[in-house]
Amino acid sequence: MNASSAPTPVVVGVIDDGLCFAHERFRKVVNHQVETRVENCWIQDGTPKGAPPPVPYGRELRKAEIDLLLVECTRAGAVDEDLIYRKAGLIDFRQYGHKSAAWRASHGTHVMDLACGFEPGQAQPENIIICVQLPTRVTAATSGAGLYPYVFDAITYILACTAAISKERGLPHLPVVINLSYGRLAGPHDGTLNLERAIDNIVAKCAARGVSLQVTLPAGNSYLSRCHAQLSFQRRGQTRTLRWRVLPDDQTPSFIEIWMPARNAGSVDSRIQIRITSPTGESRTIDETIGAVRWGPGNRVYAKASYSIAPASQRGIFMIALAPTFHLDPSKPLAPCGTWTLEIKNLMLSRKDIPQAWIQRDDSLYGFPTKGRQSHFDEPCYERYDHAGRDNEVDDPGCVVRREGTVNGIATGEYPIVIGGYLRDEMVAAKYSAAGVAGSMGSTPRSPDAVAVSEDSRVRRGILAAGTRSGSVVAIGGTSTAAPQVARWCALELASGNLGNRASVQAKATQDEANHPAGTPAAPSHQRSGKGRLDLPSSHPRTR
Template identity: 25%
Template sequence: MRELAVSGNADLDPRLQLALANRRSGMRGFATASTEADEVSVIAHVRTLKAWREHPDVMAGAQLGKAKGRGFLVTGRIPIDRVEALAAETDILDLRAAQPVHPTLGASVEQTGADPASFPEGFDPQGGDGVVIGIVDYGCDFAHRNFMRADGSSRLESIWDQLGIASIDSPMGYGRRYSAAQIDAALSASDPYDALGYGPEPDSPLRTGTHGTHVMDIAGGNGTGSGQAGIAPEATLIFVDIAASDISRMGPGVVNQHFGDSVQLLEAVRYIFDEAGDRPCVVNLSLGTNGGPHDGSSLVEQGIDALVEGDSNRAIVIAAGNSHGDGTHTSGRATASGSLDIGWSHPGEWGGEFELWYDGDRRLEVELIAPDGTRFGPVRPGSSLPLGDHEVIIFIASIVGNRTNGDNAIGIWVAENVMEGEWTVRLTNMTSQDTDFHAWIERDDYAQSYFTQPVESHTLGSISTSRKAIVVGAFDGHKASLPIYTYSSTGPTRDGREKPEVSAPGQNVFAARSRTTGGVTRKSGTSMAAPAVSGLIALLYADAARRGQDLSIDELRDELIRRARRDPPKGRKGTWHPRRGFGRAHI
């Protein structure tokens, strides 16, 4: 294993540095649903929209909104070979590669008070009629009767399959959009999936083909097929089947065609809000990722905030994540001028990602030590170390002064089939002051690596620390004590904000099963809790619209917290809990 060429831009996003290192080692890129070969999806902070849209090296994507302070947040695709040049341009304030996002695999109506018989006096949401619920997920069974009206027509206004074959009207230039008319025509065929050219995968890894169907039914199914309606059975539905990640450039085997990325996630939300037009709209994201600063400052989180701050009656609901107890977070203190070891147990077969964040006025040197004692590094602050032969096997980057928050970050990527066992990340404090840090390991649903000394706080997914998103934990609604779901992630955010806001039923939740017209299946997780709250928000929007009222995202958050039931049942109302939030979401 040899040292490979490094980027000349030391503060460039480590994921982009990794893509460049692989390119310079001779490894060819590959085309994906949204990119050509040797392109990369990015989120950018730019001075002007015109400069981004008209740049010859940029295929512009979505306009997300105004950035904090100045400029705008946008998405796009750029050639890997032009990354450094673009990052150096004065009109481009920051450039970040996409991150992988994964499904966060949940008595919902009863526990949330969504049964019309239990509505408080004067509350009349009419089942969410007039409100759009958008689902960004994996696998939509449009043929399940819970998503049909009494006349057999679809309640789905559109489906955007980001992996579909592009057509002239493809949103953002990729994937395939299916209109309500096309869906209705397919429903009249003997094989609706074949007729439409789209359907949930019956046997996909991790059953992701069934995930989105289940999530959508909790939020807005009408019970026509299963006999049990979801929270907002009269809402209009829009579904985006999110495309695969195209930024894990550690080798062809690393890219998993069943997970999406953060750029396509933001573009999916933009699409849904555009389709909704003037109607109130809530978008559910039962998805997550661990990499990032966990303080609301990442461009992904800023994009989420920008999408809901510009207009009233816009909300994004995100599952808190299922990382409690999985060993993917640790924190600690490197004493002044001292060293500290972090144990990282790695299964070897699958690749892994490690990310550590600390204050910008401190300096940590990092060294990676393999289970057999082989040392990689040390890597000083402001430098990087790509190692490999024909492709990058190990990549270590140490960023000083991250552009979005001023903090420092250390990123470590290891490719699949590295040495199995306990790796050591050795930190050496180069300053005369103690240095506190937080570190996270990226999720891997096949074979999760973990810290040997984990810390169970701060385990929220990184997009779940957005400032304006409504974040939802999970509890077991089947037991009298309503215990928190075992794996429901723990707040607060790295900068100390109180997330999640609320919790909802997420243990053994029965909802629509894909590839059936009326069947149900059981799933658990915060993925199942989030759509219950999305459905509640649809009801709140519908009731407010009936009374001629608009709700800003801050007003909506306050209303959810005000209505939340005490949690635990005998607790003091209004008290925040790092896993339960301010209480159990309720009408």
């Protein structure tokens, strides 16, 4: 691009929860008038306004409406953001559910600031913001099971809005960067999950039309979660045991998925047999020829194990589902808490055939009502701490419970840019930053492409970005904060006429890693850091 040519406008899409669109970091001043930089905002569980509604469900706010709200809600030169959010339906306590925008900090506002926020009056590229707030119930269900239709609709909406903006400006198309800082633990981890396939298909179709679409995803925070097990067998007849610790006072269901390797053509016999014993001693046996088994009489079933075939990959999957271990309604069936034992007997698998087990995410998010309690594998071979009491971040090759293979279950597709986290001061991987796999578990072995700063240091947790109200700054960590920084960098690259794609991120990580000064600690393994530690400028002027 010539130095004299104008930068290319870039659309930055943010799909998240608690998107405080009126924050000063998402405004600009045009002819002494405050305007929003948010072109479109879709609150997917908002109360519709107008007939017919411009979106299939929820409420859409367009730039003109947001600008009008900024004018109407300005008192003595100060914008009353609480009033804006009440008028927009973002904060409506007449409606059931958590109101992230009413809290001091929200995940979505923090992420959106890292992706596309700027100081008021600061010279900035023309980033057009299109944001989508997912339904509260979808965010609250941390398993991620309900993400697919809403994220698919969100991406489709962002692209449709982009097409309309391009047409209004007389441009053939505008480049788009979308950040989705969500994740899940379970899934096939081979790129065939419905949401992964949808993202890959959309990116490929956009590329075929000459539209640059980049999607950034976090690597996940589950490295030390004890939620992944790898079952290798040396011989037929061998039995491996998994102990699944289910916690008391868990008001949400718990799940394990055991994904089988691809089956040889023509084979129909069961390759493994699983004997599942509850903490109260009740056992059931299931294999690949048995559809389902249950615990509990009649309509008071508290546990179920089933076997099915995943249509996308034709891989077999064993699913074990437990009812909550606590409920306020005494009529509801409860699963016993404690250790559930899974004895997996090898019937036909070879040494290279390795089933993979993941426990589904089941915790509670910051600010949301505490309901879920994360279950985990509880094997004696898994050493959580070293002799000095520090977290042990190295796998025991002989242990079935693994730290590798914990990468975000929606981040193993072909095209998304997957980012882990590291500590700025110590230059080491964040303890939680998930790892990919050393070998193929399916068609697409996947590790993070690179790592970005997700914590300032061991004692200064998180990184600074916007709180829910203008002027506020909060520290939030996790790979969810690393991914939007890379989305920001990609947008700047695209605005300069560069590619700003996955290969560009990998190339920058390789270059930045080579440029680290002598004495810098060695880079984490490829499974955790991909091509290396990115050196990105801070997106926020505040320091601590």
